Amino acid sequence: MTEELLQELKKITPEEQKILSGTQEIEKSLYMSSEADVIDAKKLLEAGKMIQVRTHTRFVHFPKHTHNYIEVIYMCSGSTRHIVNGEEVILRQGELLFLNQKVTQEIYPAGENDIAVNFIILPEFFDYGLKMMETEENLLRDFIIDCLRGENGTNGYLHFKVADILPVQNLVENLIWTIMHRQPNKRSINQATMGLLFLQLMNCMDKLETDEGSGRQKLIITVLSYIESHYRDGELSELAESLHYDVYWLSKEIKKRTGKTYTELLQAKRLGQAAYLLGTTSMSVMEVALAVGYDNISYFHRIFQKKYGCTPRAYRLSASLPRQKER
Numbered sequence: 001m002t003e004e005l006l007q008e009l010k011k012i013t014p015e016e017q018k019i020l021s022g023t024q025e026i027e028k029s030l031y032m033s034s035e036a037d038v039i040d041a042k043k044l045l046e047a048g049k050m051i052q053v054r055t056h057t058r059f060v061h062f063p064k065h066t067h068n069y070i071e072v073i074y075m076c077s078g079s080t081r082h083i084v085n086g087e088e089v090i091l092r093q094g095e096l097l098f099l100n101q102k103v104t105q106e107i108y109p110a111g112e113n114d115i116a117v118n119f120i121i122l123p124e125f126f127d128y129g130l131k132m133m134e135t136e137e138n139l140l141r142d143f144i145i146d147c148l149r150g151e152n153g154t155n156g157y158l159h160f161k162v163a164d165i166l167p168v169q170n171l172v173e174n175l176i177w178t179i180m181h182r183q184p185n186k187r188s189i190n191q192a193t194m195g196l197l198f199l200q201l202m203n204c205m206d207k208l209e210t211d212e213g214s215g216r217q218k219l220i221i222t223v224l225s226y227i228e229s230h231y232r233d234g235e236l237s238e239l240a241e242s243l244h245y246d247v248y249w250l251s252k253e254i255k256k257r258t259g260k261t262y263t264e265l266l267q268a269k270r271l272g273q274a275a276y277l278l279g280t281t282s283m284s285v286m287e288v289a290l291a292v293g294y295d296n297i298s299y300f301h302r303i304f305q306k307k308y309g310c311t312p313r314a315y316r317l318s319a320s321l322p323r324q325k326e327r
Contacts, residue, residue, distance in 0.1 A: 001076050001173050008180075009055050009076055009115050019059045026060055041069040041120055050125040051190055053179045056080065056116035062107035070121045070148050071105075073097040074172050078114030082107050084157050085211050091116065094163025096172070096201075100148045103157055117176055123149050125194070139269060140205075140224035141198055143258075147217055156211035162204050171197045202228065219243075220257045223250075224265070231269040232293040236262045270294070271307050278312055279319035285312045 012020070015030065033040045045052050056073070064083075073080075075091045082089040083106040084099065091097050099105060101123070110116065126145050147158065162168045175193045178186055205225040210218045226239050240247040254262050270292040277288045286297055289312075294300040304312050 001169070005173065005177060006076060006115065009117065009176075010113075013055065013057070015057055016059055019057070023060075026057065026062055032065075037063070037065045039065055039067045039069075041067070041122060044120045045069075045122070050122040051179065051194075052120045053117050053176055054120070056107075056110060056118055058110040058112065058114060061109050062105075064104055064106045066104055067099065067101055070101060070123060070126075071099045072119035072121060073099070074117045074119070074176070076115040076117060078111065080107060080110050080114055080116050087211050089157065089159055091159070092161075092163065094169060096158075096160040096162060096168075098148055098158040098160070100156070119175075125191075138202065138228070138272075139265060140202055140221065140228050143220060143224055144198070144201075156217065159209040160201055160204060161207045161209065162201070165200070165204055165207070167200050168197065168204070171200060217257070219253065223254055223262070227266055227269050231266060231273060232291070234266065267303065271304055274300075274304060274312070275308065275315060275319075278316040285316075288312065 015027065018027075031039045031043055033043065044054065073091060073096070075093050075095050075097075077093050079090055079092045082091060082097070084097075085104055089097065126148070144158065147156075160168075171193055175190060175197070178189050178193065183189065202225075205221060208218070208221065210221075222243065223239065226234055236251060237247050240250045243250070251262060254260070254265070258265065260268070274288050274292045277283055277291060278285070281288075283291065285301075289295075289297050289300040301311060304315070308315055310318070
């Protein structure tokens, strides 16, 4: 993070000044609309806004609470100690912590040089932000977004230890700077940046930790990450062996957690990638089929038409029409 931005974030706020002057606890009226210990987005977001940043208030203990929004915490410098769903999470410089709306959180006092930035995000923001990045189907991205929304039974956290991933650091810093400064086209920039951030994080699944209660969600994230990387020739038996699971148990767990079999997930990724290649490259239909893992071209035609309602060739022609009109 640039020194200029870090110094701006380090400034003592009026709230922190009160705490340093003797206030022993947070002023709940700044965060909550009732005594229900739910931090309210309406208290923190300007009217009409779907995303906002604020520095984490230092020097004070935040008692156990939940949020009615998605929270993302980025550690600019130092570290903070959190208790999330009863588990200790130490967030260190350069790391990201994603919390969905159902999670319970407690935060121990941060010191002067422990600078964290909180992103307050309404769930709808992801509908707009990630739609801009839907150039190809990404089951892993969709699953993680559902985790954040709490739509697949999870109520935990996603802790990305990505301090050494420069593209992630740059994107988060850009997002903080753009939100803090009133730039033209700010909403579009924020949406595109968040989409890019998620695409980068999709490459960092080996640096992801989740809570014990969501261990099965981590398993599905691992499965989907494997499919993203090995959709051409990935085998369930190979994946099960690498994870030291029985292949039959893993197959049942995937079906239970996603509603689809491994083969169905693999096929969805292959066909999504095929549609992307047909719409963005000059590869022949046969080359596309082989590139995504189908040696039987007739079978590829049949399942592609079943999913998209047209042949691969017709899909390519329809995908090229908008570009032709633009010319």
